[in-house]
Amino acid sequence: MPAPHKAHRPLILSVFLLALLGLALLQSLSLPRWSTGFLAAQSARTLILTGSTDLNRMTSPPPEEEGNNLPLTRMGPGYASVNLGHVLTMLPFAGLGELAQSIFNHPQPDFIPLKFCSVSNLLFSALVPALLLALLLALGFTPRVSLATTALFSLATIFGAFALGSECSEALLAFALLASFYSLVRYSQNHRPGWLALSSVSALYLVSLKPYAPIFIIPLAVYLLLVSPPPWRRNWTDLAFLLLPSLVMSGVVFAFNYQRFGLIWGMFSPFELWGSGNIASGIYGLLLSPGAGLFLYSPVLLLSLLGLRRFFHLHRREAIFALLNLALLLVLFSPCWFWGGDFLWGSRYLLVAIAPLMVACAHLLKKVSRRAKYIALVAFLTIGLVVQIPSWFISLSAPSELIPSYPLLANYPECSPLALKWQALGVQLGKVFGKSAGVLEIYDWSRISRLGMEAFAGDQILRPFTLRVLVSPTAKIETMLAVSLVAVLLIIGVVFFALRIPGTIRKWGDNEKRGLEGR
C-alpha cells in the first residue's frame, strides 16, 4: 500500500483548517449544555481550582442550567458522572479559561472557562475529517475520491452534530479510535515504531474516554496481528506495546471511578445494564429506527454497504477492523434498554464505527464512472444535508425535553429527533414570516401544543445557533439566519475550492517538471 505523498500534507492541513473554521462558525463557542459535556467542564474547572473533582468544593457552585436535569451528585459526595478522559481533555482549556477570567473578570465566573472548554471538542472533532482523509490517501485512494468521501463523512453523517455540540464525548472517541487505527495502518506500511507508539498513545486516550472503550482494543489488536510481519514473537511484542499502556490507563480509570463512586465502572455496572433490553429492538433501533437508525441519520452509509464487497476484497484487514468494530458495538448496545443514547441525534454509540466504514464508500466511488461519482456525491450530499441541517441548528438534547416518554415515542416517525427538529426549524422560520405554529398532532397518540412547540423552538434555536462571535446574542433571528446563510455558503464555497486543490498541486508539479525538462 502506498504511503500518502508529501504533496498531500497541505491538503490534509487545509481540510483540518476548513473543518475547524466551519465548526467554529456554526457552533460559535456556545456553552456546552446538558449532562456530560457541561459536567466534564465543571469537573475540570473544579480540579484546577480545588485539586479535586468534587463539585461541592467550588466556592460558587455551578449555576442551574435549564435542561441540565441530571443530578450532579448521584453516589459520591459531589462527583459528576463523567469520564477521566473527558475531564482531562478539557483541563488545559479550563486552565486557560480561568486565566482569561482572572484577566477579564466576567461577572459570571464560569462563563469564560466554559466557553474555553467547549473549544476542546471543536478542536479534536476538526481533526477527524483530516485523519479520515489521511487514512484514505494512505490506503491508496486518489485525492479526488478521498476528498469526496471526507466531504460526505463531514457533511452527510451524524458526525457534524456531535462535533458541533459539546454535550457528549462521542466525537472525541471517534477521533481517538481513528487516530489509533490510522497510526496502525501507517505502521503496517513502514514498520516504524513511532507509528506504533502513536497508536498506543491514542488507544490509551481512547480507553480513558468511556467505561466501555476498552472493547475497541479488540479490533485494534486483531488488525495489528493481521498486518504484522512474521515472526510471531515480534507480533506479540508489538501487541504488548499496543495493549500495555491501555491496560494501565484502564487501571487508572477504574481507580478514578472507584475513588469517586465505590465502583470501578463508574455509576453503573455494565453487567446490570447488559441484557436489560430487547436485542431485536436494539438492533432495529440502532440501524433502522426513525428515532436513531444509523442508515436513516447517516444515509451515506448505504454507499458503504454497496462498496463493502470491494472493500473486503481489496483491503481485507481494514474491512475486518471496520466490521468487527461495528459488530462489537452492536453486541454491546443492542441488548441494553438505552440503546437510543437518549435519542440525541442518530445512533450516537455507533458514531465511532462510521469513519472506518467510509473506506467502503471510497471504494464504491473509486469503482464507478466519473459521472456516477459526481451524481452519487451530489445526491448523497444533498440527502445528507437535508437530514443533518436541523441537528446543526437545534440543540442535540431537544426532543427529550419536549416529549416525556421518549424511549417509546422517539421511535415513532413523527416524534423522532429528525422530524421534531425540522418542525422546530420550520416554526422558527415561520416566525420570521409572521406565521405562528399550529398544533402538532401525533397520529393516534397525543398532541404537542402550539405554545410548547414555539417555546421549544424559540429557546432551542437561539441557544446553539448563535454565531455569537459575529452577531450579538440579542440580535434578531432574521439577522442570525442571514449571517448563518452567508456563513454556510462560504463554507460550501471553500469546500469546492478545496476540491480543486489536488488538481492545482498536480498542475504545479507538472509545470515544475516541464520547466526542469526545458532547462
Place this chain on the structure above:
Amino acid sequence: MNQGFHKPRLGLWLFIALLAFNLWAYDGGSGRGSDGYYVYLSALSVIEQGEMSVEESGYSESLGTTRTPQGVDGKLYPASGVGWVASLLPTLALGKLITLLPLATTKAAVTSFFAGLIMPLAGATLGFLLYAFLLRLGVGRGVSLLIAIAASLTTPLWEYSTSASYSEILLSLSLFASFYFLLRYRQSSELHWLFLSSAALGYSITIKFYSLILLIPLLIYLWLILPHPHKKRPLWLAIYLIPFLCGVFMVMTVNLLHFGAVFNTGYSLEVQTRSIPPLVGIFGLLLSPGAGLLFYFPASILATVGFVHLLRRHRAEAIFILTTAIVLVVFFGRLWYWSGDPCYGPRYILPLIPLAMIPIGPLLERLRKPTRITWVLIFSLLGLFAVLPGILLSWNFEERIIPAGGIKYYLPECSPIYTGWRTVALTATAGVGAEPQIVTYANGPWQLTIPPQPVGSFWYSPLYPESEVHPSVGKAMLAFGIIIPIIACLSMLTLVIRYRKAIGSNRHNRQHPAPKIDAP
C-alpha cells in the same frame, strides 16, 4: 425459447405445485375479515336469491368492526367491489353443488371453503405468470423458476393466497397480468394483448376502486413502449382505455344503484379521506418492523440492487416498477389506515411484491451458480421466517392489548413476526389451554399479552380432537389432507426432474448440433 418452454411443460408443473402448496396452507375460508365475510355473504346471496344484498348476522358486532353499509333501498351491501363478489361465484357454485350431497350438518363450512378457493388459484396463477414474464424478459429457465417459487412461497403472497379474508391477491394478479399482457403486446404488436391488459386493469377496478391509481404506471409504460409516432400515441392510449372504462362504468353503476352516488363505494368518507403525515405511513410501509416491506419481504434488498441492472437492460419495465412503487407507497402512506390492520404485513402494497421480484432475475443471472444458490437460499429462509407466523396462525392473531395505536408498528417487540413466533413457541411448549404470557416491553410500563392459540388455522384444522365435524366430511378432509401434501411434493419433484431433463437436452443439442444438409 418457446419450443423449450412448451416441451417440458415446466409452467404447468409449476402451477400445479404452487396450487398444491397453497391448498395445503389454505385456511378454508374460516378466518374472514369483515369485508371478506360480507363479500362471501353477497356472493351466496347472488347464487341463492339473485341479488347482492346481505343480511346482518351479528358478525360485525362480534368482531367489534363496523358493519357493512346500508344502501339507498335500506338493504345491506358489501363495501368492497362487485369484482370480488363475481370472482367467488364459480367456485362457490361448485360448493353449492357439493352441498346437494347428503352432508346436511356442514353445508355452511363447505360453501365457505369453496368460495375462498379462488385465492389459492389466484396465487398459483400469479406465480406462473411471474415465471412466464421472466422468460419473456430473457431470463433463464432455472432462475425464472427459482424466482417464481420464491415469490409464491416465501413472501406475503403466500399468506394472502391461502386466506379468504382479503382481495389483495386478486389485485396483485390483475395488475401483474395487465403488465404481462402489455409486455406481450410490446413483443408481438398484436392488439388483443392490449385489450387483455386493459381488461385486467378494469377487473382490478371492480375489486377495489382505488386501483384507479395503478392506471398511472400502466399508461406511462404504454407510452414508453408504443411503437407509433408521438402524434398518434394519445389515440392509442384512448383505445387502450376502452375496456378499462367499461370496468369503471360498471363500478360506478353499482355504486349508484346501491349507495346513490357514483363515487360512493360504501366505505365511510372518513376512511377514504382522513390523512396522516406522509412520513408516518411511508416509513411504516417500507421500514417499520410491524408492517414494513423490508421485514416481510427481505428480498426487497436484492430487488433494489437488481433494479440498477434492470434499468440498463429493460428501461421501460424498470420505470414501470418504480412508478408503481412510488404511486402505491405515496398513496397509501398518506392514509390513516396505511397498515391495513388487522392483517399480516404491508397489505396495501402487496401488488408491489411480484413486480419487485422481476429485477432479481437479471441480477441472479449475472452471478455464478453457487453464489446464486446461496443468495436465493438466504433470502428464501429469511422470507420464510417472516411469512410462517402468518401462515401458521389465524388472520387476526396479532390483535393484542397494546395501549398505543399507531406506535405498535414501530416497536419490534410488537411486530407480528416477533409476537407470532412467540405465540407459536408458547403454544408448542405450554399447550393451547395455558395461561397467556405477559411480556413487558419498552423498558417498563407497557405489557404485551400473548395468548396461546391453536397453531394452524388450516382448512383441515376442524380435524383437531376437540372440534366437532361430520364423520364423512372428516374422512374426506383427512384424505385430502394426506393427498394434497403428496401432490405438492410430487409436483415439485416432477418440476425439478423435468427442468434437469430440459437442461440436459439443451446441453446435448449444443454439443451435438444437427448436421447441416446441403440443398440439392
